[in-house]
Amino acid sequence: MKTNKIIIGLLAIGTLFTGCAEDFLESKSTEYATEEVINDFARQDAEAAMGPLMEGVYSKLFEYRDSHDDFGLRAIMMASDVMTDDIALATSNWFIYDNQNMNKTQNYRRTRSTWGYTYEAIRGCNQVIVGLSGIEEADLTDAAKDLLGQAYAVRGMLYFNLINFYQLPYETAKDKPGVPIYTHEEELQGREPVSKVYDLIINDLETGYAYLEGLGMDQTKMNEYAAAGILARVLAFKTDHPNQWDEVAKYAAIAGSVGMMSSEELAAFRFNSINNKEVLFGAPIDGQTTTFYASFMSHMDPWGPGYAGALGCYKMIADDLYAEMSDSDVRKAWFAAEDTYVNPENKEESRVISKYTQIKKFVDVGGFQSDYIYLRASEFVLLEAEARYLSGDQSSARTLLNKLLANRYTDEYQSSNSGQALLDEIYFQKRVECWGEGVRLFDIKRRNETMDRNGTENHHSSAMVIPTIKGFDEQYIFQIPLVELDANTEIGPGDQNP
Structure with missing residues (x-):
């Protein structure tokens, strides 16, 4: 075997490796253990040690930080949604600065939190990758492959989020400064070009997918279907990738292959559990891991005791998007068709939920213990449909669209559109289907x-x-947080985003 680099990763968690190795040697009756035995033990011990590190990464994804709109990845997904034209806020409360596109300047919480939690999670992924990098490929167990796959794919996902919050899209900004890249080194790094960041992202996701392929799907962690979905998202941005849309379709098809809810299942699902066939990746939340009022359901569920319920901070579908939805679309029932009394038996003392408010898609299980859903299969059925269209295969695009519509409409509606009308319908259906999902x-x-x-x-x-804001507009770029500019000598004031 190679010179064992496992120790590097294990140093990150203290003296666990040393203590276990000494116990092992003391249990042997022979005077010396062979190098093969020691390396085999080190491998087993590394797997045991890296597992908790990877769990720490996942915990970081739903960590409460310093305010009630700051609870990790799901908070950032929500913030990104209210920055668009699909979600309207009923009151001026949490997430209002995101809604106004003001929460992106260097001294604001959103950019500080997004940068900070993401790089902390990346550091954890790096420790797992370095900690297992001393094992020869032929000697990797399925458990080690699983951990490596998770670490690479999660790191790719995190860098993808960073580069698209802190710079314009690849098509217009591939040569512009992106974000610092950390893969193992601790030295401070400056901003790397967007194209280099994308090279790392794609390599990470391809490597992660290769390790995870065939290991099945556990929705509580990164898996082959989730990795494929994220890779499809990334390749949709990388306009100069060889056979771009064929590659997007390939990986989107993998992510979308796990199955789709029927219209009845969709109408009953409250998007509060990862135990659903469409969920690819999410976080299980329970009484030990809930962040209570600083949580997604607190801000989304109008029936509960959180901000959406108790304070009326409703999240509403934009009325023009709602108006475009067919009455036979079961998803229309996700939103209030009229002002609704919480307690219709006592209207005088009842609170009123405003028309267009989300009332059925996101409903808490109680006690703010609803799981967080990060990725869902239907998104990728629609992304594959878009990719097939853009690769010149309109027939396959329409078939994929109708596959989804068959499970969303009560009147058996099927699209017969072609050309731009077909592409527009794919885009519209994705806005409806993925409403509130970041x-x-x-x-x-x-x-x-x-x-x-x-x-x-x-x-x-x-x-x-x-x-109005155009997608390539600099108004959609976060500034690098002031705390980073103060701490990182490799990024100067002149390196700041507009």
């Missing part, structure tokens, strides 16, 4: 669409809401 902003950015609130009446929580 998907819309990145689609706006990569397609250079216009986020347009001019046609809506319920984007009225503040006069400061920006009516």
